[in-house]
Amino acid sequence: LHMQESGPGLMKPSQTLSLTCTVSGGSITTNPTVWSWIRQSPEKGLEWIGWITGSGNTGYNPSLRSRTTISRDASENRLTLQMNSVTPEDTAVYYCAKRTNGPYDLWGQGTQVTVAS
DSSP, X not given: OEEEEEOOSEEOTTOXXXXXXXXXXXXXXXXXXXXXXXXXXXXTEEEEEEEEETTOOEEEOTTTGGGEEEEEETTTTEEEEEEOSOOGGGOEEEEEEEEESSSEEEEOOOEEEEEOO
């Protein structure tokens, strides 16, 4: 199983961030697998953003919920993170990660997102 994130790299404040995690070697619709988006910055450390299950159910970090949407395209085996109204505080390395009835056991390599005017 392999996970690969992709995204815009550099953004301006107030724009909408859209990241993709392409999964190969396994189906994103398998249960009870949970697919998560997590970010890391020097200021905040690791921060969980949200998840989507093999069944398509979602959950979000309450502090980010109002401007975050996680979705999937089962036909493309791809996960998507959308975050509205980004600010420089959203600058981080963004990861997708997988877990199944336990701790996260697979991470993508991460993609850097920088928000600057």
